[in-house]
Amino acid sequence: MPDADIATLLAFFKAMANESRLRIIGLVAERERSVQELAELLDLKEPTVSHHLAALKALDLLHVRVEGVTHWHRLRPEGLHDFNRALFDQKDLTALAKPEQTWEEKVIANFLLPDGTLKTLPASRRKRWVLLKWQMSGFEEGRRYPEKEVNAILQRRHPDAATMRREMIGWKMLARENNVYWRLPEDQWEVA
Amino acid sequence: MPDADIATLLAFFKAMANESRLRIIGLVAERERSVQELAELLDLKEPTVSHHLAALKALDLLHVRVEGVTHWHRLRPEGLHDFNRALFDQKDLTALAKPEQTWEEKVIANFLLPDGTLKTLPASRRKRWVLLKWQMSGFEEGRRYPEKEVNAILQRRHPDAATMRREMIGWKMLARENNVYWRLPEDQWEVA
DNA sequence: CATCTATTTAGATGAACATCGACGGATACA
DNA sequence: TGTATCCGTCGATGTTCATCTAAATAGATG
CATH class of the missing domain: 1.10.10.10 (Winged helix-like DNA-binding domain superfamily/Winged helix DNA-binding domain)
Incomplete structure (x- = not known):
């Protein structure tokens, strides 16, 4: 130990x-x-x-x-x-005072494999939301991403990019127009 | 500490x-x-x-x-x-192993009043057995006790000497012949 | 294979306890 | 004297966990 x-x-x-x-x-x-x-x-x-x-x-x-x-x-x-x-x-x-791993950090740690990819997408709606939020660090505000690039970024974590992309839009983390995507400001994201 | x-x-x-x-x-x-x-x-x-x-x-x-x-x-x-x-x-x-007040000691402690007599005879067969074993310390091996003396010894703990006497014989702690009683060796006692 | 023994697993129950909201007591301060 | 702040107490609520019975597993033995 x-x-x-x-x-x-x-x-x-x-x-x-x-x-x-x-x-x-x-x-x-x-x-x-x-x-x-x-x-x-x-x-x-x-x-x-x-x-x-x-x-x-x-x-x-x-x-x-x-x-x-x-x-x-x-x-x-x-x-x-x-x-x-x-x-x-x-x-x-x-x-002992410091190591507060928050609940969200624990969720991420639990679903993360040693290679940095996700075991699965959690079934729980709230946990999936945590992991989506977490993946938003792959996107910068003010930049525009073609769909192909969005998929590439998401697939670094999990192959089912389509589901993650769709849900990110549902939570208003990402916006889309004409197959081009961009990151929305964090205070507009919906919460689970 | x-x-x-x-x-x-x-x-x-x-x-x-x-x-x-x-x-x-x-x-x-x-x-x-x-x-x-x-x-x-x-x-x-x-x-x-x-x-x-x-x-x-x-x-x-x-x-x-x-x-x-x-x-x-x-x-x-x-x-x-x-x-x-x-x-x-x-x-x-x-x-940590010792302070076992063993289960048997707890049983005795629970039924004992401050004056050293028993509150009641426990209803549980196994607890009654514990208390009978405990009362056998009143009898020495190799000595013969007339019934009157047996009763006197048992009544120091509880008035119902007849029940205790009978059960002690059932557990082979005591033996009787012609209304004279004696203590049997401990390794012959039956266990509950 | 059948049976016996030592242990583990699964599921149910009840008790202990972590947490909360509502309230009351105490101190400070206008 | 009233009001705001900080803390403790009380009672209610939901969760965690120790323990049990019943049943499953697995080795030993005939």
Whole structure:
């Protein structure tokens, strides 16, 4: 864990903010434990324990050794120490204030592949609007774009340029006349 | 914080397991902040921020300076460091396993009045079994008890000695012959 | 293959809690 | 004394999550 972004810390704290999971951590810190052993000690049903173990595994806090049908779990203490360092030096702490990834930024991050193109166009009307707004950075105000150029710009992100173009016009981000397009001022864009 | 009991840690993690509170911590780590300033920065209403600040104050994580009607909050970093030490030293960690008041101990605690007698005999078969096991500490192995003495011992906890006596025999904790009773070895007791 | 055991998945339920609007208390200031 | 500002309390509302039961999976064993 290089630096502590708020989402990572939040996930960690949520995992620890539960008595059952805390006690599981205590138990698997001592020695290997099976699911049913934990269930017995905690007075919970196996599915519940399994659920908690999955949460801890998702944070890479556990090591699992499978022996037949039995799963032996033990603590990976390095996992905890990573979080420890991430949290408690002051520099990282004030950084918690900054990283507000807004909802829109999260939407974009979620649909973006490593190569910078979009996985899909979201089904949700509002998310599609976010991605269209985002793509408007490809257009300068005061310039006129022939349809071929509009398509080329949009296809850098996703092949279905026709849909994106049409919706951009619907939201009044782009205007068209005689197959020539131009960017409208941002304060005239409609909002989702 | 002398040593990390599970309840204290749990309270701390619950406080941190929330994005708004984490971001508040980041903001008040930088400098003093008023409630409305935080509300603005977090895009929340004042009552919500007030609620979160109360949670952090309850853990003694904040310092508040009142200036007229404005409350300036800043982080008390020592607060965080206390929790840090409590958690991440290995000895304390496995200690999380111990404070198990086990389920059985909780059952006993729940049915016990301050004077050491039982409120009632639990309706649940399994809980009644726990309380019978617990009362077996009144009997020594290798000794023989006339019925009158058995009743006297049991009535120290609850007046219905007959029921308890009968069930102890059913669970093979006690054996009887000719109205004389004796304690059976613990590994022969049946379990609920 | 049939069966048993250890675990996981899926879906339902209930409790805890984050957030809000409405209101009230306190301080400052005209 | 009235009014504006800042904050906390209260009650309502919707969401998140811990837990359970039922059922599915998967290895072991006969």
